[in-house]
Amino acid sequence: xxxxxxxxxGAGMTKFVRRAQETPKELSWEAARxxxxxxxxxxxxxxxVCMGTAxxxxxGVHMKGEYxxxxxxxxxxxxxxxxxxxxxxxxxxxxxxxxxASGLFDVVLLVCEEKMSSxxxxxxxxxxxxxxxxxxxxxxxxxxxxxxxxxxxYMTAYGINKKDIARVAVQHKQNAANHPCxxxxxxxxxxxxxxxxxxxxxxxxxxxxxxxxxxxxAIILAxxxxxxxxxxxxxxxEGVGWxxxxxxxxxxxxxxxxxxxxxxxxxxxxxGIQEPRKEIHIAEPYDPFDYKVLHHLEGLGLxxxxxxxxxxxxxxxxxxxxxxxxxxxxxxxxGNPIAAAGLMKIAELFWQLRGxxxxxxxxxxxxxxxxxxxxxxxxxxxxVIMGR
Amino acid sequence: MTARIKNFPGVSLSEKDFEEGKILFxxxxxxxxxxxxxxxxxxxxxxxxxxxxxxGVRCGHCRKIVVPPRTVCEWCxxxxxEYVPVKDTGxxxxxxxxxxxxxxxxxxxxxxxxxxxxxxxxxxxxxSVIMGGIMHKLGEVEPKQVKIGTRVQAVWKxxxxxxxxxxxxxxxxxx
Ligand SMILES: [Zn+2]
Numbered sequence: 264x265x266x267x268x269x270x271x272x273g274a275g276m277t278k279f280v281r282r283a284q285e286t287p288k289e290l291s292w293e294a295a296r297x298x299x300x301x302x303x304x305x306x307x308x309x310x311x312v313c314m315g316t317a318x319x320x321x322x323g324v325h326m327k328g329e330y331x332x333x334x335x336x337x338x339x340x341x342x343x344x345x346x347x348x349x350x351x352x353x354x355x356x357x358x359x360x361x362x363x364a365s366g367l368f369d370v371v372l373l374v375c376e377e378k379m380s381s382x383x384x385x386x387x388x389x390x391x392x393x394x395x396x397x398x399x400x401x402x403x404x405x406x407x408x409x410x411x412x413x414x415x416x417y418m419t420a421y422g423i424n425k426k427d428i429a430r431v432a433v434q435h436k437q438n439a440a441n442h443p444c445x446x447x448x449x450x451x452x453x454x455x456x457x458x459x460x461x462x463x464x465x466x467x468x469x470x471x472x473x474x475x476x477x478x479x480x481a482i483i484l485a486x487x488x489x490x491x492x493x494x495x496x497x498x499x500x501e502g503v504g505w506x507x508x509x510x511x512x513x514x515x516x517x518x519x520x521x522x523x524x525x526x527x528x529x530x531x532x533x534x535g536i537q538e539p540r541k542e543i544h545i546a547e548p549y550d551p552f553d554y555k556v557l558h559h560l561e562g563l564g565l566x567x568x569x570x571x572x573x574x575x576x577x578x579x580x581x582x583x584x585x586x587x588x589x590x591x592x593x594x595x596x597x598g599n600p601i602a603a604a605g606l607m608k609i610a611e612l613f614w615q616l617r618g619x620x621x622x623x624x625x626x627x628x629x630x631x632x633x634x635x636x637x638x639x640x641x642x643x644x645x646x647v648i649m650g651r
Numbered sequence: 652m653t654a655r656i657k658n659f660p661g662v663s664l665s666e667k668d669f670e671e672g673k674i675l676f677x678x679x680x681x682x683x684x685x686x687x688x689x690x691x692x693x694x695x696x697x698x699x700x701x702x703x704x705x706x707g708v709r710c711g712h713c714r715k716i717v718v719p720p721r722t723v724c725e726w727c728x729x730x731x732x733e734y735v736p737v738k739d740t741g742x743x744x745x746x747x748x749x750x751x752x753x754x755x756x757x758x759x760x761x762x763x764x765x766x767x768x769x770x771x772x773x774x775x776x777x778x779s780v781i782m783g784g785i786m787h788k789l790g791e792v793e794p795k796q797v798k799i800g801t802r803v804q805a806v807w808k809x810x811x812x813x814x815x816x817x818x819x820x821x822x823x824x825x826x
Contacts, residue, residue, distance in 0.1 A: 412746060
C-alpha cells in the first residue's frame with residue numbers, strides 16, 4: 264500500500280479506579296509521562312499527539328480535547344482528539360498509525376483518558392443523550408436497555424444460556440486479579456456469584472457489566488527506522504480496520520455484529536491473515552458486558568456464530584489456552600474508563616507480545632494479537648492487529 | 652514493563668471521602684434547553700402518529716420500506732419520499748425486563764423495553780436487517796410471559812390526547 268511500518272515502542276497507564284482524585288488532565292499526564300519513560304523519550308521527541316476521550320457529557324466540559332491538551336503534551340504540536348464512542352480507544356491507535364504510516368510524522372504520542380465519576384451521582388444518566396431525541400428519548404431509555412435487549416437477542420438466536428455466558432465474566436475478573444491497575448480483579452469469583460448478582464435489566468445482572476471508572480493510558484508509536492534504533496523489541500501494527508453499521512440500531516439484527524466483521528476483514532487483509540483462528544494468538548475483544556465478548560469474537564471470525572462461548576467452556580480462552588482472550592482482565596476486570604479501556608488493550612498486547620506482562624504473561628511466546636473496541640450507538644467497530 | 656513497575660499512578664477515592672469532606676470538590680448543575688426541529692422524515696412520522704398511523708418510507712430505487720421514515724436510503728443513497736403506512740402490529744424481536752430507571756433509580760415492577768418488528772415493513776433481508784424494527788415498551792403483560800416472537804399491537808392514546816410524539820403509542824400489548 265506504500266505505507267511505512269509502524270511500531271508500538273512504549274506504553275503507560277494509571278490505575279483504573281471508581282473515582283480518581285486526579286483531574287482528567289492529571290490522569291492524562293501521568294499516563295503520558297510513563298509511556299515516555301518506558302522508551303526513554305521526552306516530549307521533545309514527540310512530533311504529534313492523538314487524544315482519545317469519550318463524551319464531553321461525562322466531564323461537563325465543552326471541547327474535551329482542548330481541555331486535556333496540556334496533560335497530553337499537545338502544546339505547540341499537531342493535535343487532534345478522536346471520538347467514536349466506546350470504539351475510541353482502539354480508533355486512536357489507528358489514527359496514530361496513519362499519522363506515522365503516511366510519512367507525516369516519525370514519533371507520535373497517543374493518550375486516551377476518561378473520568379466518568381464527575382457526572383453526578385452516576386455516569387449512566389449522561390448516556391441518555393445517545394438515544395434519538397425525538398423517537399426514543401421520550402420513552403426515558405436507559406443505556407442498559409440496548410445491551411439487555413441485544414444480549415437477549417443473541418442468547419435466544421443461538422440458544423445460549425446465562426450460566427455459560429457468566430464464564431466470561433468469571434474468567435476476565437480472575438485474569439484481572441493479576442493486573443496491578445485492576446479495579447475488579449477477583450481470583451476466587453464463581454459462576455454462582457455472577458448468577459446471584461443483582462438483576463439490573465434482565466438478562467443483564469450486576470456482574471455481567473463492567474464498572475464506570477476513571478483512568479488513562481498512553482502509547483508511543485514510531486516509524487520503523489526510529490523504532491529499530493530505540494528498542495530491540497518493537498511490536499508492529501500490522502493491520503487496522505474500522506467500520507460503521509446503521510445508526511438506526513433497531514433496524515439491525517442484534518444477534519451479530521456485522522460492523523466488527525467488516526472492520527476485522529479490513530485489518531486481516533492488511534495484515535495478510537487468512538486464517539484468523541490459527542494465526543491470532545491473543546485476542547483482546549471489547550468486553551463491557553460478558554455476552555459482548557462472545558458477540559465480538561464471532562464478528563472477528565475467531566469463533567463460529569453462536570459458538571464463541573465454547574472457547575470459555577473448553578479452556579481455549581483461558582490464559583494458558585490456545586487463544587487467550589482478554590488476558591489483561593478486560594473491561595470486566597480491569598475497569599472501563601471508556602477510551603482508556605480500549606487503549607489498555609493495545610498496551611496489553613504490547614506487553615504480552617514482548618513477554619513483559621508479569622503475572623499475566625501467557626505462555627508460548629505469542630507472536631500476533633488482535634484488539635477490538637466497539638461504540639457509538641453500538642454500531643462502530645475498530646480493530647488493530649499487532650505482531651512481532 | 653508491567654512486571655517491572657511497582658507503583659502505578661492514580662489515587663482512588665470513595666464516596667465516603669466526599670461525604671466526610673475529606674477532599675475538595677465543586678458541584679454544579681448545567682442548564683440546557685433545546686427545541687429540536689423534527690425535520691422532514693421524522694416530521695411525517697410524528698404527524699402520522701397523531702393520526703394513529705405508523706408511517707414507513709419506501710425507497711423507489713431498492714424498494715425497501717423502513718421505519719422510522721428518513722429522507723435518504725442508507726443502502727443505495729437514493730432519496731426516500733414515498734410515505735407508506737405500516738401496520739400497528741408486529742413481533743417482539745427482542746426485549747428486556749429492566750429494574751433500573753434511566754437515572755439509575757431502582758424499581759420493583761420492571762419496565763419492558765423491546766424492539767418490535769412491525770408488520771408491513773420490509774422483512775428480514777439477506778443481510779438480517781429488520782427494516783421495521785422500532786424501540787418501544789410492552790404493557791398489559793406479565794413480565795415473565797414475554798417471549799421473543801410474541802405478537803403485539805400498539806395501544807394508542809385517545810385521539811384527543813395525541814400530540815404527534817412517539818408517546819402517542821402508550822405501549823405494545825400481546826395479541
Ligand atoms: Zn434504497
